[in-house]
Amino acid sequence: MAESVRAALFARLRERSPAPAEPAEIARALATIGYATAARMPHADLHTAFIANVLANKGTLELALDRGAAVRAIGRYLYKRFRTHKLVAGNDPRLAAMPWRDGGVLPRFGAAEPGDAAALSYARLGVAETGAIVTFTGRANPGRNNLLPEDHLVLVNREDVVATLEDAWAKIRIETGAGAWPRGIQFIAGPSSTADVEAQLVLGAHGPCRWHVILVGDTPAQALEQARGELPEA
Amino acid sequence: MKVASQDFLQQAHEALRAKDKVERRDLLGQFMPAARDAAANAYGDFDGLRAHMKRVRGHTTEHLAHYLQQFEEAAVAHGNQVHFAATAEQLNSTVLSICQTHNARRVAKGKSMVTEETGLNELLLKAGLEVLETDLGEYIIQQAGEAPSHIVGPAFHKSLAEVRELFLAKHKLGERALESVSDIVEEARGVLRERFLAADVGIIGANALIAEHGTTMLVTNEGNGDLCANLPPVLIICTTFERLLPRAEDAMALQRLLVRSATGQSHTCYTSFYSGPRREDDVDGPLETHIILLDNKRSDILASDYHEILDCIRCGACLNHCPIYIGVGGHAYGWVYPGPMGSVLTPLLTSLEQSHDLPNACTSCGRCAEVCPANIPLPDLLRDLRQEESAQQLKPARWRRGLRLHAWLLRQPVLYQRLTGWSMSALGLLGKRRGAFRRMPFASGWTSQRDFPAPEAGGTFMRQYAARKRRGGRRG
Ligand code: SF4
Numbered sequence: 001m002a003e004s005v006r007a008a009l010f011a012r013l014r015e016r017s018p019a020p021a022e023p024a025e026i027a028r029a030l031a032t033i034g035y036a037t038a039a040r041m042p043h044a045d046l047h048t049a050f051i052a053n054v055l056a057n058k059g060t061l062e063l064a065l066d067r068g069a070a071v072r073a074i075g076r077y078l079y080k081r082f083r084t085h086k087l088v089a090g091n092d093p094r095l096a097a098m099p100w101r102d103g104g105v106l107p108r109f110g111a112a113e114p115g116d117a118a119a120l121s122y123a124r125l126g127v128a129e130t131g132a133i134v135t136f137t138g139r140a141n142p143g144r145n146n147l148l149p150e151d152h153l154v155l156v157n158r159e160d161v162v163a164t165l166e167d168a169w170a171k172i173r174i175e176t177g178a179g180a181w182p183r184g185i186q187f188i189a190g191p192s193s194t195a196d197v198e199a200q201l202v203l204g205a206h207g208p209c210r211w212h213v214i215l216v217g218d219t220p221a222q223a224l225e226q227a228r229g230e231l232p233e234a
Numbered sequence: 235m236k237v238a239s240q241d242f243l244q245q246a247h248e249a250l251r252a253k254d255k256v257e258r259r260d261l262l263g264q265f266m267p268a269a270r271d272a273a274a275n276a277y278g279d280f281d282g283l284r285a286h287m288k289r290v291r292g293h294t295t296e297h298l299a300h301y302l303q304q305f306e307e308a309a310v311a312h313g314n315q316v317h318f319a320a321t322a323e324q325l326n327s328t329v330l331s332i333c334q335t336h337n338a339r340r341v342a343k344g345k346s347m348v349t350e351e352t353g354l355n356e357l358l359l360k361a362g363l364e365v366l367e368t369d370l371g372e373y374i375i376q377q378a379g380e381a382p383s384h385i386v387g388p389a390f391h392k393s394l395a396e397v398r399e400l401f402l403a404k405h406k407l408g409e410r411a412l413e414s415v416s417d418i419v420e421e422a423r424g425v426l427r428e429r430f431l432a433a434d435v436g437i438i439g440a441n442a443l444i445a446e447h448g449t450t451m452l453v454t455n456e457g458n459g460d461l462c463a464n465l466p467p468v469l470i471i472c473t474t475f476e477r478l479l480p481r482a483e484d485a486m487a488l489q490r491l492l493v494r495s496a497t498g499q500s501h502t503c504y505t506s507f508y509s510g511p512r513r514e515d516d517v518d519g520p521l522e523t524h525i526i527l528l529d530n531k532r533s534d535i536l537a538s539d540y541h542e543i544l545d546c547i548r549c550g551a552c553l554n555h556c557p558i559y560i561g562v563g564g565h566a567y568g569w570v571y572p573g574p575m576g577s578v579l580t581p582l583l584t585s586l587e588q589s590h591d592l593p594n595a596c597t598s599c600g601r602c603a604e605v606c607p608a609n610i611p612l613p614d615l616l617r618d619l620r621q622e623e624s625a626q627q628l629k630p631a632r633w634r635r636g637l638r639l640h641a642w643l644l645r646q647p648v649l650y651q652r653l654t655g656w657s658m659s660a661l662g663l664l665g666k667r668r669g670a671f672r673r674m675p676f677a678s679g680w681t682s683q684r685d686f687p688a689p690e691a692g693g694t695f696m697r698q699y700a701a702r703k704r705r706g707g708r709r710g
Contacts, residue, residue: 036487040278192457196371207457
């Protein structure tokens with residue numbers, strides 16, 4: 001039965017285009033349509049725009065000059081929130097190589113379990129247009145690490161921030177070019193939320209309640225102030 | 235889901251009597267359009283984005299067989315099992331047989347309008363499975379035993395107090411305040427979390443199918459759909475072929491339109507692209523994934539003059555902007571899809587005979603078409619359905635005779651102008667003192683709710699027009 005349903009559907013769809021075009025021809029037609037224009041950016045500077053959108057997404061953000069500073073920032077965050085230094089993180093070589101002792105942080109490397117309060121991901125990309133970070137599922141970042149904990153901490157390198165969603169896909173295409181397509185590619189922009197009751201926004205629906213982004217690299221402190229609207233743009 | 239659209243008028247009357255619900259909807263009708271407008275304006279060239287999407291959709295539809303094949307091949311190469319279902323029953327039985335193969339007992343579902351359409355839950359429950367809706371709105375109406383009233387916020391019709399009562403009755407958690415919306419969300423989070431972890435099968439829908447990569451895009455805020463897609467050992471994606479788009483970038487353009495039109499957000503928390511079962515490099519995720527592509531008359535619609543309705547991205551903007559939907563609410567429409575998009579889809583997916591009142595539930599104000607991100611000419615499609623209704627003689631005979639008489643009169647300009655002129659003068663005279671009528675013969679439907687204004691002096695439009703022309707004043 002299944003095969004005949006499939007065949008019947010394809011036959012019906014083909015009826016619609018009586019002269020089936022060559023794939024190359026279809027690709028050319030598609031190329032002439034091009035891509036959409038992205039949303040207007042809140043700031044001219046790429047990183048300021050990214051920061052502003054992370055904050056607009058109800059995330060929190062810190063700047064860290066290097067990995068040492070990032071570890072210390074994570075340590076402070078965990079202690080303030082949970083009075084512990086426990087953390088689960090994927091088996092990302094970049095995470096394994098961090099100077100954890102500097103921040104007194106004790107990560108467990110692997111997949112998040114129901115009791116884990118905080119998880120850390122190293123994002124592949126940041127997208128200024130939406131204030132999203134991008135992760136791939138896999139050993140380096142199991143899918144559930146983004147979803148199960150109360151707090152999701154994310155590191156993103158300054159040089160991995162791109163302007164638009166199209167730019168993000170251009171990079172993803174390169175990374176997945178070798179044929180190793182990940183099971184899941186996740187764009188995450190904020191803590192989980194719902195407005196299903198009384199159309200009132202509540203953070204912490206089924207996924208994390210808090211989403212903390214640490215932008216790693218030499219970003220001037222005023223970018224954060226500008227993004228917060230505390231400093232006028234230069 | 236069972237169709238109750240034949241009782242639309244009755245259901246609408248009842249809905250209008252529940253004053254508190256009417257007020258809730260009025261607020262929705264103010265709040266949602268304002269949020270949508272603000273987001274569309276902040277975007278920049280939002281109309282340009284809509285036009286772009288229309289071109290992409292047009293291209294995809296023109297080469298649908300090509301893109302479907304491309305999607306299927308890529309999805310199978312990723313390790314998915316792809317199924318085709320011609321009817322709602324076929325989709326339901328495919329899902330059931332997958333569940334039975336795995337001896338599954340517990341199913342966790344993300345929000346899926348397609349499975350609402352096929353009435354999947356009913357069948358699974360009958361077969362002895364435990365089915366849990368995990369989107370908060372869907373969970374609430376599932377617990378209450380109701381149907382969704384809105385395609386984006388299925389429980390918008392319920393007040394905090396009602397949800398509180400429901401949770402106190404359904405969750406045996408002892409004494410607790412449960413006073414705020416946050417309390418409700420937290421309780422649902424706790425109750426559902428355990429059941430996510432225990433689920434044998436996850437079922438989700440898809441916002442887009444990306445042909446080039448054989449992946450499906452899922453857009454959510456709650457993260458429930460992603461939990462369904464990542465935790466249970468088996469994942470079933472129930473979707474339809476008109477969700478196909480050629481490239482990932484096209485899905486992103488769709489996402490930009492969807493979030494702004496649906497909730498006035500500029501992003502959603504989770505936009506995920508799933509390609510299939512667990513890879514060698516994965517330590518979590520489903521071991522087996524199925525994609526079921528439902529037709530359910532969509533290939534008929536594609537071949538018809540109504541094919542543009544297949545471009546609908548289920549954003550709900552046309553509902554929020556429709557004076558009829560805001561007036562009577564989603565349940566009055568009697569099936570899964572309410573509002574303007576539902577008034578087009580319901581007759582096409584069920585039958586015009588059962589639902590011919592829906593295309594008439596339209597004031598032709600055009601607001602839906604103004605905001606529809608997919609640029610679907612909804613008022614035109616509704617008009618065409620009314621025409622079909624007339625051709626199939628589905629209206630009562632008395633109504634049809636009246637319409638014929640009216641049509642005949644419109645074709646006699648002299649007689650028409652005289653008759654309208656006389657009745658205007660007569661009504662003007664009769665209503666001069668109050669300026670309005672409380673009661674009118676043949677118009678009790680109007681006057682039962684409001685006064686009918688008496689015509690002002692000066693005569694009909696045509697008479698005033700002729701008089702102005704005689705005066706020769708271009709200034710008017
Ligand atoms: S018809 Fe248009 S406005 Fe209505 S739900 Fe579909 S896409 Fe949105």
